[in-house]
Amino acid sequence: MRPETLLFQACAFVLAPLLLGVINRTKAVFAGRMGAPLLQPYHDLWKLLRKGAVYSSTTTWVFRAGPVVGLATVIIAVLLTPVGKVGAVVAFPGDLIAFAGLLGLMRFFTIVAAMDTGSSFEGMGASREAMIAALAEPALFLGLLVLVLVSGSLSLTGMVGAIGIDTWLRTTGAVLALAAATIFLVMLAENARIPVDDPNTHLELTMVHEVMVLDHSGPDFGYIMYAAALKLWVFSALIVGILLPVRTGNILADGGLLLVGMLVVAIVVGVVESSMARLRMLHVPHLLTAAGGLGALAVALALVVG
Numbered sequence: 001m002r003p004e005t006l007l008f009q010a011c012a013f014v015l016a017p018l019l020l021g022v023i024n025r026t027k028a029v030f031a032g033r034m035g036a037p038l039l040q041p042y043h044d045l046w047k048l049l050r051k052g053a054v055y056s057s058t059t060t061w062v063f064r065a066g067p068v069v070g071l072a073t074v075i076i077a078v079l080l081t082p083v084g085k086v087g088a089v090v091a092f093p094g095d096l097i098a099f100a101g102l103l104g105l106m107r108f109f110t111i112v113a114a115m116d117t118g119s120s121f122e123g124m125g126a127s128r129e130a131m132i133a134a135l136a137e138p139a140l141f142l143g144l145l146v147l148v149l150v151s152g153s154l155s156l157t158g159m160v161g162a163i164g165i166d167t168w169l170r171t172t173g174a175v176l177a178l179a180a181a182t183i184f185l186v187m188l189a190e191n192a193r194i195p196v197d198d199p200n201t202h203l204e205l206t207m208v209h210e211v212m213v214l215d216h217s218g219p220d221f222g223y224i225m226y227a228a229a230l231k232l233w234v235f236s237a238l239i240v241g242i243l244l245p246v247r248t249g250n251i252l253a254d255g256g257l258l259l260v261g262m263l264v265v266a267i268v269v270g271v272v273e274s275s276m277a278r279l280r281m282l283h284v285p286h287l288l289t290a291a292g293g294l295g296a297l298a299v300a301l302a303l304v305v306g
Helices: 003-031 040-049 061-080 095-116 120-151 156-161 165-169 173-190 218-243 251-275 284-305
Strands: none
Touching: 003 040, 003 061, 003 218, 003 251, 040 218, 061 095, 061 218, 095 120, 095 156, 095 218, 120 156, 120 173, 120 284, 156 218, 165 173, 173 218, 173 251, 173 284, 218 251
């Protein structure tokens, strides 16, 4: 394993909360406010980790295991995710299935932890989360299938590594653009961002992901917040790997380009959240169906041009 691989992957664990700070600052700029500091997510994490956790007498070990298992699964997903052309720490044929399965396991434990509280509000959020996941996962697999067809590899590292400037200049450029758009829409859904969900809402009847974690506190809520940042980093890394397939051979230049790409993705998310409102729950399936349609179109074009 190359040292740059470990270095770039270590950056994921250190810099992931920064993406949340960039999104919040972008939204503040659009609203004409000063906004919180870019490093506010780090302060929030540190504050939560120093607090104590409160557990209801009606909950079981499932409630306590939810944040821990969620964080553990997304950490493994980070190790499977390539950072540009450098590659992932762990790579093997078919690891894209493991990648999607880990994210599904994270979601499953979040849902059952919410239901373990016995709260009707958290049960409502869990039901909505399951519905969104059922529509988002097929779109994710279609987006990944496009990369498989273009690269000829069944590994995330091989898929992203096979994409280059020449790949975009060929007829597969439109296919890759559609795949990136599909994964971006899935990222918004998986990370509970507008227009699928509003991470800053305080209305319990409109919450999806946030209502599921209302009873978590202290370090447990810190684990959830950090896991959300890592999940955002994972999807952003895939998008940057598709849209910015550049490698200079200089570790500092490559790292700088990748970081700029990640920050641009965070800014785009902030722009989306600032320029449109959260969709009504009845319209969320339409958006995710459209994401699946983009993925299916990209697959069809990849088969034609391939």
